[in-house]
Amino acid sequence: MDVNVSLTVNGKKVTGKAEPRTLLVQFLRETLGLTGTHVGCDTSQCGACVVHIDGVSVKSCTILAVQCEGKKVTTIEGLAKDGKLHPMQQAFHENHGLQCGFCTPGMIMSAVDLAKRNPKPSETEVREWLEGNICRCTGYHNIVKAIMAGAQASHDLKG
Amino acid sequence: MYEFEYQKPKTLAAAADVLKKKKDAKLMAGGMTLIPTLKLRLAKLSHVVDLAGMKDLVGIKATKAGVTIGAMTTHGAVAASAAVKKAIPALAHLADGIGDPAVRNRGTIGGSISNNDPAADYPAGLVGLGATVVTTQRKIPADKFFLGMFETALKRGEIVKAVEFPIPKRAAYMKFPNPASRYAIVGVFVAETADGVRVAVTGAGGCVFRVPEMEAALAKKFAPESVVGVSIPTDGLNEDIHASAEYRAHLVTVMAKRAVAAAIGG
Numbered sequence: 001m002d003v004n005v006s007l008t009v010n011g012k013k014v015t016g017k018a019e020p021r022t023l024l025v026q027f028l029r030e031t032l033g034l035t036g037t038h039v040g041c042d043t044s045q046c047g048a049c050v051v052h053i054d055g056v057s058v059k060s061c062t063i064l065a066v067q068c069e070g071k072k073v074t075t076i077e078g079l080a081k082d083g084k085l086h087p088m089q090q091a092f093h094e095n096h097g098l099q100c101g102f103c104t105p106g107m108i109m110s111a112v113d114l115a116k117r118n119p120k121p122s123e124t125e126v127r128e129w130l131e132g133n134i135c136r137c138t139g140y141h142n143i144v145k146a147i148m149a150g151a152q153a154s155h156d157l158k159g
Numbered sequence: 160m161y162e163f164e165y166q167k168p169k170t171l172a173a174a175a176d177v178l179k180k181k182k183d184a185k186l187m188a189g190g191m192t193l194i195p196t197l198k199l200r201l202a203k204l205s206h207v208v209d210l211a212g213m214k215d216l217v218g219i220k221a222t223k224a225g226v227t228i229g230a231m232t233t234h235g236a237v238a239a240s241a242a243v244k245k246a247i248p249a250l251a252h253l254a255d256g257i258g259d260p261a262v263r264n265r266g267t268i269g270g271s272i273s274n275n276d277p278a279a280d281y282p283a284g285l286v287g288l289g290a291t292v293v294t295t296q297r298k299i300p301a302d303k304f305f306l307g308m309f310e311t312a313l314k315r316g317e318i319v320k321a322v323e324f325p326i327p328k329r330a331a332y333m334k335f336p337n338p339a340s341r342y343a344i345v346g347v348f349v350a351e352t353a354d355g356v357r358v359a360v361t362g363a364g365g366c367v368f369r370v371p372e373m374e375a376a377l378a379k380k381f382a383p384e385s386v387v388g389v390s391i392p393t394d395g396l397n398e399d400i401h402a403s404a405e406y407r408a409h410l411v412t413v414m415a416k417r418a419v420a421a422a423i424g425g
Contacts, residue, residue: 001164003165020162020164020207021160021162021197043198044191044194045339045340047261050261056235058265059262062191062194062195062262062265063190063194063265064165064194064207067190067209113260114260131259131341132258132259132261132262133259
């Protein structure tokens with residue numbers, strides 16, 4: 001039986017119908033049409049579906065939409081402001097932090113969470129943080145470079 | 160996933176009531192095991208009872224005697240807690256090694272121990288430190304809480320509220336993680352406590368267990384070489400595509416040795 005779910009997605013209040021078993025990622029992609037959040041493995045391993053719930057990174061394939069009632073969700077679509085890429089997105093662009101690009105939304109959402117906690121992560125800290133984000137192209141070298149640059153840029157922006 | 164009803168009760172009494180009335184209802188804490196289990200259709204539930212509304216189950220309290228961690232406290236919060244890092248750094252280290260950051264942002268101590276996965280980290284921490292599980296009905300010593308694979312002393316409708324950890328003299332946790340899931344292929348928690356030395360092993364068998372021979376050897380001399388000669392029998396150890404029973408038995412000694420060295424090193 002469908003229930004109503006109300007939450008804030010990328011700053012906008014939304015209400016939609018969902019079954020109790022509907023996953024947040026299904027709700028985002030199928031009900032709200034926000035297809036930037038990807039489903040890679042669907043078994044909580046790959047991290048392509050990472051979004052922020054109340055500011056912290058969560059795998060949206062492993063949380064029910066109904067659990068997000070009243071919460072603030074940010075997806076990859078919510079990072080750019082006024083047509084300007086978020087510093088982490090810009091860093092991925094500049095460092096070519098992707099190959100096929102499928103894992104990129106989750107990589108960037110995880111990286112933004114890391115940068116908030118640790119404005120100057122070392123290469124080791126970035127690689128450890130990416131434990132739950134898998135790049136099937138094995139393009140980690142530039143992803144790590146991008147995250148280090150993006151964390152620095154996010155920090156500089158805040159002053 | 161099979162269909163189910165979702166409930167988010169406001170009180171523990173209301174949650175316990177649903178469990179008593181509906182035999183196919185189950186509690187959900189962080190959902191990091193329950194949701195994947197439902198997705199694989201390994202479980203079919205009538206009701207999922209979400210404990211996320213219980214704010215008083217979240218938090219960490221430290222005193223001179225010990226650290227109390229609320230059941231709905233996430234692994235990430237335990238790993239980042241200055242109080243835990245100061246009082247029992249081995250426990251913060253254990254929490255920091257569970258799954259990955261996004262999983263640690265949701266997964267909870269209460270959920271982990273109630274599920275009692277044979278390869279989970281927390282059971283080793285609780286048994287290794289001689290912790291006490293506080294439930295809605297009683298206090299259960301860790302040694303009597305974990306009964307077998309996915310089996311605990313919890314009764315129907317009994318809910319974990321918190322875990323009380325005494326502060327050890329020194330302790331460390333070392334695990335050999337599965338490179339994909341980060342679950343322990345073998346994890347060993349060693350602690351020198353007021354009541355003696357405790358060695359708890361996870362991942363190797365069907366349920367967390369202690370190694371009395373290692374505890375006795377370490378009580379005489381708390382040094383890595385004390386455990387080198389102690390090996391555990393392979394009978395009843397887990398065997399899968401990741402590691403044979405012999406390999407797991409070998410890893411228990413290796414991880415115990417490393418844990419003792421780490422406990423001494425600080």
